[in-house]
Amino acid sequence: MELLKERILKDGVVKPGNVLKVDSFLNHQMDIDLINEIGKEFRRRFPSEKITKILTIEASGIGIACIAAQYFHVPVVFAKKAQSINIDGEVYHTRVESFTHKKVYDVILSKKFLGPEDHVLVIDDFLANGCALMGLLDLIHEAGASIEGAGIVIEKGFQQGGKLIRESGVHLESLAIIDSMTDTGLSFR
Numbered sequence: 076m077e078l079l080k081e082r083i084l085k086d087g088v089v090k091p092g093n094v095l096k097v098d099s100f101l102n103h104q105m106d107i108d109l110i111n112e113i114g115k116e117f118r119r120r121f122p123s124e125k126i127t128k129i130l131t132i133e134a135s136g137i138g139i140a141c142i143a144a145q146y147f148h149v150p151v152v153f154a155k156k157a158q159s160i161n162i163d164g165e166v167y168h169t170r171v172e173s174f175t176h177k178k179v180y181d182v183i184l185s186k187k188f189l190g191p192e193d194h195v196l197v198i199d200d201f202l203a204n205g206c207a208l209m210g211l212l213d214l215i216h217e218a219g220a221s222i223e224g225a226g227i228v229i230e231k232g233f234q235q236g237g238k239l240i241r242e243s244g245v246h247l248e249s250l251a252i253i254d255s256m257t258d259t260g261l262s263f264r
């Protein structure tokens with residue numbers, strides 16, 4: 076998606092540890108006109124009428140998923156991160172290692188909001204090693220729901236997540252795929 080790539084080149088900042096900061100337009104301050112175009116592009120890439128729910132993970136995925144959902148006319152449900160939990164049988168549960176915070180989170184989703192009848196599109200801001208996305212796919216499997224695909228705003232193509240997810244057969248669409256990133260610049264696939 077050219078508009079997104081131009082914006083990453085203009086305002087993205089590469090930080091040590093292979094972290095791209097896009098907090099001026101995507102995940103802290105949010106450029107709603109841009110995210111609206113992102114939402115339309117997800118709809119174009121996932122035209123299926125079968126989608127019944129959009130699933131994301133807190134916090135940065137939520138705003139993007141909500142704007143995209145206006146083009147799908149389905150509810151957004153977000154997985155919650157918890158430091159520690161008592162699994163009470165009312166929630167689906169998985170564990171996710173955070174790329175940016177280097178810790179492992181318990182991630183939960185109420186059983187009320189996802190079930191075998193659902194066809195789910197996953198949306199998230201970044202794909203790096205794939206831990207967050209694989210955690211969300213675990214929750215969908217636990218629920219017995221169907222995976223319609225995963226839409227990612229920025230994939231860091233030099234990390235393994237995209238390859239793992241594509242090899243697993245999931246329809247993955249990333250709107251910008253970064254092939255290399257240094258403090259002097261970045262290039263897209």
Ligand code: 5GP
Pocket residue numbers: 093094095096097102135172173174175199200201202203204205206207208231236
């Ligand atoms: P993964 O689980 O694929 O390794 O990482 C995905 C999650 O880590 C995303 O939900 C995102 O919040 C965060 N993340 C990974 N890489 C970056 C990055 O380069 N910049 C930012 N801002 N977040 C990232």
